[in-house]
Amino acid sequence: MTRSWWGWGNVEETVAGAELGALLARVRMLAPGDLTGHEPPDIPALGLPAPRVSAPAALAGLCSADPADRAGHAHGKAFRDVVRNLHGDLRQVPDLVARPRRERDLVDLLDWCARDGIAAIAYGGGSSVVGGIEPRFDDDRAAVTIDLGRLDRVLEIDPVSRAARIQAGVFGPHLEDQLRPYGLTLRHFPQSFEFSTLGGWLATRAGGHYATLRTHIDDMVESMRVVTPSGTSESRRLPGSGAGPSPDRLFLGSEGTLGVITEAWMRLEERPRWRARASVHFADYAAAVRATRAIAQSGLHPANCRLLDTAEALINAGVAVEGGVLMLGFESADHPVSTSLDRAGELCRDQGGEIIAGEESAGDTWRSSFLRMPYQRDALARHSVIVETFETACTWDRFESLHHAVMQAAREAVRKVTGADGVVTCRFTHVYPDGPAPYFGVYAPGRWGSTVAQWDEIKAAVSEAIAHNGGTITHHHAVGRDHRPWYDVQRPDPFAAALTAAKAALDPAGILNPGVLLPPR
Structure with a gap:
């Protein structure tokens, strides 16, 4: 299968033929208008700007400046992302796409970005629908997208406690494939399951398919390991703890602004019968x-x-x-x-x-x-x-x-x-x-x-x-850049001050996903 650079999922599964005809027929009845079709542009026709930075020699092997890589990592998968891609409107694209092979690579990438003032955007499956992973900044800073797709293994399984230590870059289907021989499942199936990762779920507090009880990924976390520019945070594996504010809760939903999640111990369940x-x-x-x-x-x-x-x-x-x-x-x-x-x-x-x-x-x-x-x-x-x-x-x-x-x-x-x-x-x-x-x-x-x-x-x-009617601006789609104006209103001011202080402590150079959750420094 070939991932689409401009839209959802795989190219081979694009709506076409009879399915497209039936879809357009329904639309003509519900929302009639000009239904002329338009093709996405070819990547060479996009005219992407040249990268503004070059990776140090020690990191060059991890980084790609390939136009297809940069275009495919420029936007998420919201309607406005898809439409901008269809129009060839890629005004801001990552200068490089980095793919760490191990945690040490990630530490070195963040050190380089902090030293040179380069924005670092953590990237899981790219399924964000809120502008959470695009290099949309008020200034002209360079950006490196850090794709964690190579960190995709279940490293350890504890069948007694029913938990597993899992790398953050694993996609949903590959994760379940690794758990299936043990008769276990994470039981987290968002609509984006095929094209999203554990790290993305954790960073955005994703909601799964199930309607009650463990509805969010938060409920399945036993402990997390997060690399920040100021050091690595790893919480202790516990079924529950009253020892102060939860370290995991700080990073759950932080959307790549406080650190990059590299692995987590996750609570599992037996597969339903x-x-x-x-x-x-x-x-x-x-x-x-x-x-x-x-x-x-x-x-x-x-x-x-x-x-x-x-x-x-x-x-x-x-x-x-x-x-x-x-x-x-x-x-x-x-x-x-x-x-x-x-x-x-x-x-x-x-x-x-x-x-x-x-x-x-x-x-x-x-x-x-x-x-x-x-x-x-x-x-x-x-x-x-x-x-x-x-x-x-x-x-x-x-x-x-x-x-x-x-x-x-x-x-x-x-x-x-x-x-x-x-x-x-x-x-x-x-x-x-x-x-x-x-x-x-x-x-x-x-x-x-x-x-x-x-x-x-x-x-x-x-x-x-x-x-204005008592709802949250997002239940499971995250904040990103698109929801920021309403998140700023929903979030209590003292908490905003505390989050700002945490950002300054963990990311002193302000390189991690600038503009998400908080104004960029």
Whole structure:
């Protein structure tokens, strides 16, 4: 397989042929507009600027100035990243891409960057959708992207404690392949699973596929090892500790601004043996939300508890239903789970839900669509369609007002920038006893050459609605550069001061991913 430099995933899996025709046909019904297709530019046609720095002789073998390397590491995989790539708009690219083979190489790379004032951007799989890995700076400093893909091994397994010591550059599938012979799994499957790494998950506090209990990678960390310009931090392996603020919590979610994660001891689970699933159709959306809340607060802990509203169910699950579809799933490595599914079904019936046993249609269709969504997004971007997602989390008491405000803001912004209504959808990705994590989707006709500016305006309107209605600016997509304005408002001032001080202590030269989480120095 060949990784795409400009878009999601593998070139061989690009949406084409009958799949593309069917996709565009659906779009014509939902968001009609100019659907002329556009091809991505060839890398030689990009005219990338020459590198401004050369690696010292001792590090030269680790560094690449190849245009394909630099172009492929210039942006993440957000809609605006894909569109800029399609237009050949790579104004800021890394000067070099470095691939350390061992931790000592990383230490030497950071020493060089600190000495010469070069920005150092840690890079896992490049799946950021918030501008977290691009060299987008206010000044003209040189940048080296440090790709950790060679650090990809499970170094040690403790089957008694069910934990493993794992290098940060391992991609999801390769990690699971190394755990499978032991009957163990990390059980962390974000949508980006195939194209993201353990280090990226840790640095961004990534959320996985499972709806309850261990929803975030944070919950699976036993200890971490992090290389900073001021030294290496390694926490002690413990199941829990009350010894002051947690060292791991400092680096979880630090997005490469405080140090570079090189390895971690991660908590594992036995691979599930028992599964049960169903989908539930509702005639009323408010009743569907109440049923979902009842399940989230029941202590049943479903693996899947994803509520699709009417538009999401129709577009991505192929189900026409008035109030939405709730997809339920339970699994266990220890015991049958059919009784848990039965009880969840009773809670749904209390709110008028109709159980569709086995999830024969909605769930299977939606899962297939879920895996193809990023590829379909890229195909639509090539045809001037704006496809965007906004995710947040709020408490149950605030969901109704937040949902109304976000839907209204998105629709008004789409109408303003495109002159059309577009489509706005909502689904729950995760649920907690005290609140859901809503994930909003926007589909709208754009204008070729203007879709980035249109995206920016829609993004700002929806982010403002989230921030002013009790939601977090991100539940699992990280902060990066795109969410910084709203993160600055959400973050308490004393914590901002403490984070700034930590940054100064760990990264005195200010080289680590400047502009992410904090203003660059």
